[in-house]
């Protein structure tokens with residue numbers, strides 16, 4: 001039985017581990033680890049894109065345990081805040097929330113009730129309703145403009161109006177389980193590269209892009225090799241049209257990410273996550289307010305934006321982007337002399353856009369081509385949020401479907 005897996009992100013790697021007895025061949029065109037790949041500085045490695053996990057990420061936590069990394073797991077309350085007009089407001093304790101000046105007491109009560117109720121609601125019935133319309137009707141204009149709009153823009157960039165209300169309800173429900181002091185987040189001390197390295201150990205990874213997939217004599221043909229089955233885990237728009245046209249695939253729109261990673265002499269705040277209104281980036285993530293400064297020897301800050309692959313921002317040179325990001329970081333109070341270095345990372349396909357009607361588009365693992373499987377950010381475990389956990393789960397589940405179809409143990 002010969003199996004090919006396209007993509008060595010978390011979906012591809014976890015699928016390969018589940019099929020290890022059959023020595024699958026993995027094709028990877030860029031970084032092993034995909035969106036979870038790391039960047040090496042002198043003395044440490046750090047994710048190109050910020051990452052953390054949650055208590056309910058059982059598939060990820062099981063994988064960490066299985067690979068002997070549980071002792072590295074760290075849980076911490078992550079302090080968050082909002083930056084409006086250049087001023088940062090911490091929003092963690094009930095007192096801080098009460099003091100926040102941009103929402104009325106009535107808005108705060110309405111928001112608390114909405115959050116508590118969210119866990120009991122059937123969000124699927126709201127899939128054809130737009131998020132802006134849903135918030136406006138249920139929570140009012142002020143909460144929409146002063147609270148949700150900056151969050152939506154931070155999460156979806158210019159695509160926020162396309163998103164469904166179902167997505168918001170599902171997302172609030174999974175994130176509503178907070179402690180009074182804030183939300184507890186997990187991290188793998190000294191970096192997720194340890195997880196990626198352990199997952200990839202001993203796997204047969206060929207560093208080549210898969211652009212053409214032939215199918216004849218009941219076999220799939222990739223780079224001159226023959227396969228009985230193929231698992232595609234890369235973004236759907238990159239799938240060979242010869243195959244894609246036979247699969248009746250829904251058209252899924254992707255968004256792109258830009259993350260600036262900044263090394264600084266000083267921290268900007270004492271918060272981990274700050275949602276920012278009216279800046280080139282939607283969030284500031286101060287990694288060294290979450291993990292110890294001593295692990296890195298410098299303060300590390302991510303500035304994160306979401307956009308579309310064809311936007312002017314995404315096409316801008318790294319130098320111009322770095323200038324824009326630093327200018328807005330200064331507006332928040334960071335002095336240019338305290339910035340040691342800045343590095344820009346871009347991901348063209350960084351997440352599906354959970355637009356209206358998305359629930360009908362979720363792609364099943366099995367296709368109408370025998371032996372051809374699809375799993376990744378577009379699979380069910382990655383709704384309402386694509387995540388490390390969702391991709392590991394999708395990788396394991398698609399491997400199980402393949403084993404069942406071919407009577408493999």
Ligand SMILES: Cc1cc2nc3c(=O)[nH]c(=O)nc-3n(C[C@H](O)[C@H](O)[C@H](O)COP(=O)(O)OP(=O)(O)OC[C@H]3O[C@@H](n4cnc5c(N)ncnc54)[C@H](O)[C@@H]3O)c2cc1C
Pocket residue numbers: 006007008009010011012027028029030031032033034035036049050051052053208209210211233234235238257259304347349350351375376377386387388389391
């Ligand atoms: C900015 C950002 C922040 C995030 N933060 C978090 C977080 O805090 N917590 C969390 O749980 N998740 C987070 N995620 C999501 C998480 O990183 C992803 O859900 C997960 O890593 C996706 O894994 P994947 O294997 O499904 O996809 P990918 O990582 O995209 O892997 C697909 C792989 O396929 C390869 N490939 C593409 N085309 C081809 C081809 N033609 N031939 C061969 N190989 C190909 C790619 O190079 C890539 O390695 C974040 C993502 C981003 C972008």
